[in-house]
Amino acid sequence: MKEPIGNLSGLKSSQINALERLYRRRVPPAEFCTQELAARLIELSSDIRRQVAILINRQGIVEYVVVGDEKGVVIPELRDYPLGRRTLRGLRLIHTHLRGEQITEDDLTDLSLLRLDLLATLLILPGREQIMAQLAWLSPAPSGQSAITDPIIPFDRVDLDFHHFVTELEAELERASQSTAQAGNALERAILISVTVEGTRQEAEDSIAELRELARTARIEALDEFIQRPRSLNPRYVMGEGKMRDVVIRALQRGATMLIFDQELNPAQIRSISAMTELKVIDRSQLILDIFGRRAKSLDGKVQVELAQLKYLLPRLTGRGVQMSRLMGGIGGRGPGETKLETDRRRIRDRIASLERDLQELSRGREQRRRQRVKAGIPIISIVGYTNAGKSTLLNALTQSEVFTEDLLFATLDTSTRRLRFPREREVIITDTVGFIRSLPKSLLGAFKATLEEMRDADLLLHVVDASNPRFEAQVSQVERILEELELGDKRQLLVFNKSDLLTGLRKSDMLAFLRVRHYARSRGAIMLSARDRKSLTPLVDELQRLFWPEETAPLTD
Ligand SMILES: Nc1nc2c(ncn2[C@@H]2O[C@H](COP(=O)(O)OP(=O)(O)OP(=O)(O)O)[C@@H](O)[C@H]2O)c(=O)[nH]1
Numbered sequence: 198m199k200e201p202i203g204n205l206s207g208l209k210s211s212q213i214n215a216l217e218r219l220y221r222r223r224v225p226p227a228e229f230c231t232q233e234l235a236a237r238l239i240e241l242s243s244d245i246r247r248q249v250a251i252l253i254n255r256q257g258i259v260e261y262v263v264v265g266d267e268k269g270v271v272i273p274e275l276r277d278y279p280l281g282r283r284t285l286r287g288l289r290l291i292h293t294h295l296r297g298e299q300i301t302e303d304d305l306t307d308l309s310l311l312r313l314d315l316l317a318t319l320l321i322l323p324g325r326e327q328i329m330a331q332l333a334w335l336s337p338a339p340s341g342q343s344a345i346t347d348p349i350i351p352f353d354r355v356d357l358d359f360h361h362f363v364t365e366l367e368a369e370l371e372r373a374s375q376s377t378a379q380a381g382n383a384l385e386r387a388i389l390i391s392v393t394v395e396g397t398r399q400e401a402e403d404s405i406a407e408l409r410e411l412a413r414t415a416r417i418e419a420l421d422e423f424i425q426r427p428r429s430l431n432p433r434y435v436m437g438e439g440k441m442r443d444v445v446i447r448a449l450q451r452g453a454t455m456l457i458f459d460q461e462l463n464p465a466q467i468r469s470i471s472a473m474t475e476l477k478v479i480d481r482s483q484l485i486l487d488i489f490g491r492r493a494k495s496l497d498g499k500v501q502v503e504l505a506q507l508k509y510l511l512p513r514l515t516g517r518g519v520q521m522s523r524l525m526g527g528i529g530g531r532g533p534g535e536t537k538l539e540t541d542r543r544r545i546r547d548r549i550a551s552l553e554r555d556l557q558e559l560s561r562g563r564e565q566r567r568r569q570r571v572k573a574g575i576p577i578i579s580i581v582g583y584t585n586a587g588k589s590t591l592l593n594a595l596t597q598s599e600v601f602t603e604d605l606l607f608a609t610l611d612t613s614t615r616r617l618r619f620p621r622e623r624e625v626i627i628t629d630t631v632g633f634i635r636s637l638p639k640s641l642l643g644a645f646k647a648t649l650e651e652m653r654d655a656d657l658l659l660h661v662v663d664a665s666n667p668r669f670e671a672q673v674s675q676v677e678r679i680l681e682e683l684e685l686g687d688k689r690q691l692l693v694f695n696k697s698d699l700l701t702g703l704r705k706s707d708m709l710a711f712l713r714v715r716h717y718a719r720s721r722g723a724i725m726l727s728a729r730d731r732k733s734l735t736p737l738v739d740e741l742q743r744l745f746w747p748e749e750t751a752p753l754t755d
Pocket residue numbers: 582583584585586587588589590591601602603604605606607608609610630631632633695696697698699726727728729730
């Protein structure tokens with residue numbers, strides 16, 4: 198037999214038994230609550246001077262009996278009724294108000310956050326005997342008020358065919374959330390959130406624009422964006438609790454399945470936000486990890502990504518099971534895997550240790566191959582740059598090969614190495630590397646280990662920039678900063694401004710922006726080219742030849 202939940206202290210056992218018997222009640226499908234049940238709730242509630250709440254499922258079975266205090270009642274975690282992708286919980290909440298008060302803001306917050314089928318309060322107005330009721334339900338209108346509240350009326354005048362009502366409401370809510378979400382192959386629908394106390398609004402916007410790109414790469418549809426720039430960060434919710442709640446309600450209204458934060462959340466923040474909602478809560482790092490997880494093809498890449506994922510998750514595994522599973526569930530229910538999820542921290546540590554051994558093994562193999570190359574005395578060039586700059590395309594164009602390229606972030610995770618032949622039997626080795634991105638957490642840098650090793654060996658770093666990206670300056674500095682961090686700042690570098698074909702359009706649409714790019718490129722001695730146009734590569738090839746074989750003055754023949 199189920200027991201009542203909540204504030205039972207000081208209650209007589211007869212009172213507890215009476216509350217417990219509420220679990221035996223049944224409500225017919227057409228009614229939201231029977232007259233007798235309503236009367237009983239009022240009676241029990243005034244006897245114990247506390248609010249009493251019941252949650253009834255669609256079969257009319259009482260699933261939870263909850264006791265509050267005089268002013269309110271705390272709804273427990275509805276573990277057996279996860280929301281998942283449904284728009285409504287499948288539970289209605291009926292509770293008593295002791296002082297004849299109207300439905301409160303807290304009641305409406307419960308309704309919105311829990312996505313209840315219906316919220317009803319039962320009350321007796323002062324000096325009256327009759328049981329009164331007030332009903333509220335979620336509004337299907339995609340914007341504006343999230344709930345609709347009826348006036349208080351006598352219980353016996355409530356005219357509601359519950360089954361019909363809830364079916365219609367659910368269909369309407371479903372339609373409303375679908376109309377905001379585009380049909381497509383998106384795995385998830387997300388609300389993007391940036392909360393920052395540093396930098397300008399423009400910087401926050403640029404960063405969230407990039408987060409949108411990351412989301413697109415992970416096949417997540419971004420439904421909406423919130424940028425908050427509070428004076429100080431809230432330690433529990435990053436933004437203020439009330440604001441966080443508004444965002445969550447908004448997200449549920451729009452049919453979102455997850456919240457993505459542009460800033461890294463600490464474990465405590467992920468926990469408190471997850472306690473507020475069943476939406477998945479992830480941050481930029483986790484999103485990047487997820488993309489890496491999908492994109493890693495080689496054994497080496499896979500091992501490194503799993504390692505980075507586990508290292509990221511380990512300190513975050515202090516929560517209860519549910520939160521843990523949500524954290525590790527990943528996007529579209531993937532991630533390091535549901536089975537690993539139940540394993541405890543100990544097993545994760547073991548796994549980390551074993552992956553690290555694998556990695557060492559793999560790294561030894563790489564080391565050997567590299568040593569051979571160095572011994573052969575062939576110059577090595579590493580192509581580096583921001584993600585999506587066109588690094589792989591340039592490698593392909595230079596070496597006439599077919600490395601995978603795509604207009605998504607992190608198309609390349611595994612390094613590929615090609616030979617570029619020059620006249621007179623000269624050649625260099627060119628390696629393609631994973632793209633950089635801002636706010637790349639340290640734990641993720643480890644995942645680039647193979648790439649990094651390649652870069653250490655390089656005689657020259659070819660820094661490729663997407664000249665058509667409005668944020669190219671910031672991207673150049675990001676890449677330079679990461680290279681500094683990797684202690685590669687002193688390596689010889691050549692700046693290449695790629696996608697020059699797109700600048701013709703820019704010149705027409707935004708002359709000033711065009712001049713800015715050109716000025717910047719010239720002042721930095723960059724080579725302009727388009728990796729899509731092989732003819733435009735000649736200045737680069739000439740320059741490489743000049744750099745590696747300066748004594749030769751023979752003109753390039755190609
Ligand atoms: N218009 C134009 N598009 C280009 C040019 N070079 C590359 N692209 C496109 O830019 C996108 C990204 O190219 P990739 O070569 O995959 O970029 P990457 O730097 O290797 O990206 P990651 O591997 O994701 O870091 C692709 O859609 C390319 O077709 C260019 O010169 N002009």
